[in-house]
Amino acid sequence: MAMFAKKENWEQKVAAEVGGPAPAQAVAPAKAGQPLKYGIAETIQLMRSLPAEQDGELVVRVVRATLASLNVRLPEIIEDASRKEKAVRERIADFHAKNAELEKQLEAHRKEIGSLEADLKETTEVKERLQLAEGSSPAPAQVHAAMSVAADKIPMTTMIGTPIAR
Helix, strand or coil, rough: HHCCCHHHHHHHHHHHHHHCCHHHHCCCCCCCCCCCEEECHHHHHHHHHCCCCCHHHHHHHHHHHHHHCCCCCHHHHHHHHHHHHHHHHHHHHHHHHHHHHHHHHHHHHHHHHEEEEEEEEHHHHHHHHHHHHCCCCCHHHHHHHHHHHHHCCCCCCCCCCCCCCC
């Protein structure tokens, strides 16, 4: 079992699986009396390297004992986790705010498009009536067919802004 391998082999195996530095390149030892810097990122990396199908309580006890033997204090990791949670929540809220602003802009653009389409329709109808009154335009049935063709040529886009091919 790999858990009972010699220390050198175990360190190399963990370093290879976790993607960290080899033992010779590991973090420099702390100064006398000062523990190594070990935060939530390193703890997450460690937990990812452990087998998921094992007893969760046992894994946590082993990790806690291992970290304690390295003078790593769990309250410091928990504080680091709280700081990270706060920062991630702030980023999520920032993205939600940016998305809300973009959605407002999209809705304003949709309203503007609707207004412009109504204006185009009215302009086209008035123009055609004026042409009929002047006598320079084709018969009403041909006008309706021309309007239909003209309407098909108006560029249309989806709700997310991609053009629709007609």
